[in-house]
Amino acid sequence: xxxxxxxxxxxxxxxxxxxxxxxxxxxxxxxxxxxxxxxxxxxxxxxxxxxxxxxxxxxxxxxxxxxxxxxxxxxxxxxxxxxxxxxxxxxxxxxxxxxxxxxxxxxxxxxxxxxxxxxxxxxxxxxxxxxxxxxxxxxxxxxxxxxxxxxxxxxxxxxxxxxxxxxxxxxxxxxxxxxxxxxxxxxxxxxxxxxxxxxxxxxxxxxxxxxxxxxxxxxxxxxxxxxx
Numbered sequence: 001x002x003x004x005x006x007x008x009x010x011x012x013x014x015x016x017x018x019x020x021x022x023x024x025x026x027x028x029x030x031x032x033x034x035x036x037x038x039x040x041x042x043x044x045x046x047x048x049x050x051x052x053x054x055x056x057x058x059x060x061x062x063x064x065x066x067x068x069x070x071x072x073x074x075x076x077x078x079x080x081x082x083x084x085x086x087x088x089x090x091x092x093x094x095x096x097x098x099x100x101x102x103x104x105x106x107x108x109x110x111x112x113x114x115x116x117x118x119x120x121x122x123x124x125x126x127x128x129x130x131x132x133x134x135x136x137x138x139x140x141x142x143x144x145x146x147x148x149x150x151x152x153x154x155x156x157x158x159x160x161x162x163x164x165x166x167x168x169x170x171x172x173x174x175x176x177x178x179x180x181x182x183x184x185x186x187x188x189x190x191x192x193x194x195x196x197x198x199x200x201x202x203x204x205x206x207x208x209x210x211x212x213x214x215x216x217x218x219x220x221x222x223x224x225x226x227x228x
């Protein structure tokens with residue numbers, strides 16, 4: 001899986017270098033085995049962002065993209081899209097992606113992170129709850145359905161690009177109360193006044209491999225037609 005993610009990242013146009021940051025020698029050996037570049041990091045990191053920040057300290061890159069190693073369906077175009085705002089605006093610290101959300105069960109699911117933005121496309125808030133809340137007759141589900149009907153709902157895609165200095169600052173900041181309440185690290189950036197540009201892209205959400213069932217879904221999606 002890590003080889004496929006690496007290859008998908010390499011297929012993007014913008015990145016000049018692709019590295020795998022890991023604290024596991026088994027993963028490092030696998031990456032070296034297919035000719036990839038790897039950086040071994042501390043085992044003490046609480047989050048992937050902390051691991052990325054350690055790896056970034058040794059780089060001279062101005063922009064760093066965080067790609068999760070469990071995203072075998074990653075679209076290379078998404079990497080290019082998330083980088084563009086930082087190339088266009090030297091003052092922008094970080095960016096991420098969102099997709100249209102049109103499924104009510106996904107809108108209601110805490111596992112699906114929703115995002116709302118301002119007129120410039122900067123994030124106002126991320127939540128596991130259905131946002132925005134459209135005032136409608138009935139309860140929360142009816143309000144969520146109304147948001148979908150108006151085309152106001154967006155699903156957050158956990159792919160980030162950072163200006164290197166902003167990444168190092170972000171990783172050094174203390175956790176924020178809303179971050180801890182929602183379990184969403186990006187709320188730390190908003191709490192401390194860091195802008196996050198949210199790039200709207202089309203398509204469907206990728207399949208992150210978090211469980212054995214997810215792995216089987218990805219294997220089925222990647223299997224040759226006819227089982228050949």
